[in-house]
Amino acid sequence: MFVLDNENVRAGWSGAKAIVIDLLTKHGGTVTTARHWGERNLAYPIQGKSRATYMLAYYELPNEGLSGFVRDLDLSVPILRYLLLAVDAIPEGEVAEAEKEVATDFALPEPPRDDVGEYRLWEETDEDRPRGPRREGFEESYDFDDADLAGPVSASSANREDK
Template identity: 45%
Template structure:
């Protein structure tokens, strides 16, 4: 048969939250329609997007591997362009299916699989990867004045400074 391809699909989270398996089969059925043999398909990750795509700030990635004759790819692209559930997709040639992918895919297809809950913290977002914990920190105006409630605690510190200065002078 044809070549092996790796396809990554960014799916609309609204569709994914409603029913993951249906969202997945929407993609795999389109692939099969164009004569692809789907080798593996699994949920890769849900992430915050680096920029908004079609008004969405989050999305779920579906990673697939499939065999398809070269002519089928362009026709398949047209379908994904029209599909509103697929925000973005990327199809690249793969020499073979990477080790472990088939197992992960089978694990997901097994009966007991439940979709992991949406992540509460953005452990994998781009900002998080680049800035680490700094990404979490709310942006604050640097304030020179301490909050008023802390005045009592501050008073001794302020009092010490002039004394120290006076000690150095004398």
């Protein structure tokens, strides 16, 4: 299972699917089935995205290619998450589901655009800005002198200097 960035899916599902398939074939794998598993709201934001597209693929990959494949998946920007599992057999109906995408009339609706932008718990307003010494205009109103950097002068030390 691969979690793909919706930005790439908007450009075309076949292109987004090819990102994973190309990586698999690069490392000596053969893809049996690969299909769209759904576009959905994520349970928690990943890289600032709140929605993503899932891709389910069944493939064969030699042991030698696995570490390279995982490294490329980690470095790949459009692949937000992945889960690689070893299975005994492909589930029934999976091949038929994948073959639907081969049909010429297969089309996916464009993913909604609410995954754009940085994830925030709430919209920041003027009232939410931090209050304190970093407020606007503070630096201009306060000038440091050398006397300020010397530290405070206690009453006892001042009396000693007088004597």
